[in-house]
Every structure is written in C-alpha cells, then in structure tokens.
Amino acid sequence: ISFDPSTFSFTAEVDGTNPDDQILTISNVGMGTLNWQITETCDWLTVIPDNGSSTGESDAVIVSVDITNLSAGYYDYELTISDPCAMNTPQTVTVDLEVDGPIIELSDPNFYFFAEEGGTNPDDQILTVRNVGLGTLNWSITEDCSWLTVIPTSGSSTGEADAVILSADITGLSAGYYNYKLAISDPCAMNSPQTVFVNLEVLGPIIELSDTSFDFIAEEGTINPDDQILTIRNVGAGILNWQITESCSWLDVEPHSGSSSGETNAVILSVDIEG
Template identity: 30%
Template sequence: MRAVHRILAALFLATAACSGGGPTGPRDPDQPPPAADRFAVSTSALSFAPSENEQTVRLENHGADPVPWRAEASAGWLTVTPSGGSLPPGEALARIVIQRASLPIGTHSAEARFYLDEVLFMVAVTAENPGQALARVQPAAVRLGPDTGAATVTVSNAGSAPLAWSMSGPAWLSIQPAQGTLAAGSSLPVALAPDRPGLSDGLHEGQVALTSDGGSLAVAVSVEVASPAHLRLSPTAVDFGTSASTRTVTIVNEGGRALDWSATEDAPWLTLSATSGSVAPHASQAVTLAAARSGLDDGEHQTTLTVSSNGGEGALTVRIDAAGASPPPSPPPPPPPP
C-alpha cells in the first residue's frame, strides 16, 4: 500500500511540472510580482548612539504605479516623519526621530512599522540615553575689594551625566582649578585671584567664561586695586633768600590709598599753615611755610622739616638769609631815680 502511495505522488508531481502550474514551475512574466517583492525598506534595524536623534530609511516601490503607505511607532519617544502618503515608483525617504528628552536613562527598544500598500515591514529601533550634563555656576558676579585676596565660585553639575568643563578669563586673573570633570549631582569650588601688582590703581572689570558639554555660562568679575599710600614732597628744599617771607611745599600722595601725614620742625622762625592732614589717593595738598627774620642773627639759617606718614617719611631743607635784618628793639631806659 505504501508503494502505491509513492507512485501516485510521483505521477502527480510529474503531471504538474509538465503543465507549468505547479509550485516549482516558472512564474508568468505578465503577472505582477508578489507583494513582498514589489516593496522593500532599506534596513530592518537602527541603533541610535547617545549623540544621535535622527536617522533615515529608504522606502522602495519596485512596481509601476504609486501605492499608499503609512507608518506607526510602538513607543511615544519614537516618531516617523512623514507618517504616510503616496509612494511613487522608485524610492522615497522617511525620517525616524527619537525624543531623547522623554527617555529615562538606559537603553530602550521599539519598532517603526511601515505599511507599503498594506505590506508590513518592521524596523527595530534601539536608543541609548546615558543622561545629560547640566552646568551651573554660583554666584553670577563677584567683586573683589582692594583687600580681598581671592573670591570663590562654585561649579556644579545639575544633570544626570558627567560634566566636562573649563574656565577662562582675563590675563590678570588666576583660575584654580581651570578645568575638570564633575559627576552628576556634584560641585567644586573654584578660586579666582587677581594679579594686582600688574594692574594700575582703580576698578578693573572682566568676565570668566565657563564652557562645558552641559552648557556655557559667564561670571562677571570686578577687581579694585589700591596700591599703598606713598609720600612725595615737592620740592625737597626751599630757600627764603634775603627777602621772601613765604614759600609753598606740596605733599603728594602717589599711592592708591589715603595718606595721613604730620610735620615737625624746631626752628622758631618757621611756621606752617598746617602741620598734619590727609591726602586722597593720587592727590596732593599745598602747605605754606612762613619765615620771620626779626630777632635772627645776621647770616644764613637752616632747618629740616620732617614729614611722617603711612606712606613713608620725607625731609624738607629750609634756608633763610638774615643779613640786614632789623636789630631787636633796645630795652627801655631805666626809670629816673626818685
């Protein structure tokens, strides 16, 4: 009986092959190709790197007529653009886009489904979201007074991925550290120190730029420079000669801080309009010297005026010529005898 079945099966296959209508026979060239051969999608899988948000697939129509197509995504973070239309003979492009902001940290999988004239093609999509760094810096502005050696700002990472950062600023500002990497949720103090010896007195302003893979920020920096008070006398010697009765000396402050001064002299014939005072930074004060010749012996007299201050000491040499000075008055005559 089994032999009979085998003979009958062989006869059936032979008959079908001769008639050209069996499964192994040639396809009629006038008939359209099967649907699976008429359409194609360029890939069956896409993988998105952490920095990628978009890739493209190619839709192919091998037929002679346009066909409708549509697309859908299996996850809310995945979209296909356009989502459908008419696919002409040849090919067209579709964009597969991921919304990374809506992805939790980790690796995610979904599918993009393409229906080409209702023939389904599926593209597996894998996307990785390692997280995103987010730079912060506080405060946004610092001011260093004349006696402030350094200021501190804090760089922090408010994101969910490591933050690579660097800082740069004016040439007169030292930044320590100037670069680094911060783990998610961590922070680091950064010292800003001005190089005052290289700066002139006054207010200097600049900006510190923070550059990172989590955003760019800026910190406004102002530095006040005030060099120590510095005394200078002008001139350093005066001469009243034989007739002058007044001369002027100028007390100059060449520093960036107030100059407090006082003067001492031990010559009874010399008086000053002021024996102490305070001079503002980079300013001056005139002091009048007055000489009295009466009562002086004939000849030249000299004394040294000493000026002391918080910006150093100065000495002023003062000379006067008493030749021809009026003699002191004669004492009154004695009273007559009783």
C-alpha cells in the first residue's frame, strides 16, 4: 500500500462554509492487485470512494469535511487503509480539522475595590469584552453576588470592545475582604469560559495600643504605686468605638470606653494594694 499524503489539515470558520475537499491517492507498489478499503466512522468526515483496486495506477479518494453543528475547536480522526493480502497492511492517514470561531479578550482578569465601613460605595469600574477571533462573539456573564452588580450581563462583538460596568455596594458589609469570580462565556468561543476575579476590601478601625504589658511594684502596707497610662488609637479607617472589660478587685481603669478616628485616647490604670 502506497498513499499520499499521510496527513490532511482542514480549516474552517464556525457556522461558515465547509472547507474545500482534498485528494488522497492510493496505489499498489508491490506485486499483483491491491484491493484496498478505507475504514471511516466519523460524523464530520466523508471519503469517496472508500474502496478500490490498483495494479500500479493511482486511485483518487475525495476527502470531505462537514462542519455543520460543530463548535469552535480542534478535531482529528485517523483513517485506516487496509488489504488483508497487502504486505504492509494496515496504513493510517491522519485528518486534522480546526474550526475557528470567536475568541474572548478581556481588558483585565482582576478588579479591586476599596471602601470604608459605613462609608460610600467605591467608584464603578469598567470591564471590556472583545472578540479577537472570527465571526460574532455572543458573550454572557454569570453573576450571583449580593454586593456586586454587572451591567450589561450579555452582548455581542465582531471586533469592537463592549463596556461592562462593575459596581460594588457595601451596604451592610462589615470590615473585611470579599471576592467573587465572574464567568464570561460563549459556547461557540474557542476559549470559553473566561474568568474575572473581583476583590473588595472594606476598611474598618484598627486598634493600636501603646503597650500590651504593665508592671506595678509596691511595698506591703505602704502607699499605692503610681498610676500608669495606656493609650488607645485607631490606625485604620472610620471610627474606633473601643471598650475595656475589667473585673479585677485591685485594678481600676478610667475610662472604660471611648472613640478614636485617629487621635490618641488616654486610659488611667490604677492599682490599690489595700487588703
């Protein structure tokens, strides 16, 4: 069995026309008659004829591809040429098919929002979606997040950039870190789905203390040691409404609560050694 070529490559556009047919030639380069047969069970590939005979002449086989109902992507199939009497049976031919379609391009895969707890919502940000492939990209965004809004959630592009507004609403959110993953998809796109990570940091108060340990020294039966000062300050955002929990018989703390938007609050620590 002699044949040419050993590999076929077809390229087409999704939902477009079928690619041109190509020719496989088969001949007998040995003795006698080659009664060849092609085994093919591929729904997008046709070979005509699928059998024949050769005593040396070349037989032409038309190889045809039908992309109907095929989504964008890469396909391959291996044809088998055989004759049980041939010395080199079976032989294989590789058929590759590339169906080109839309390709999703995003302006950025990561977005960051920052806001202050109890404050105003952060400014909106823009995600752009564009088709850098063939045909029309019919994109849609999957979003089910209580603090994130996406407008619009679908559109189409033949090359132009579509703008999508991302809005974060911090109403009811406490200080902390939040994130959500958006999925942008088109079943016909060659790289579907694509992911966008949306990150939200809600800034809140942060407690800063002047010291975390205080030592008092006194002599039994004498006067109390001098008072000492603990300072409390908010080094974060918003207002720190602090409170001290204390239930010690020999220690007094004044005041037990206060607030700071950045200024330092002084707390007097007093020790009573009586008893």
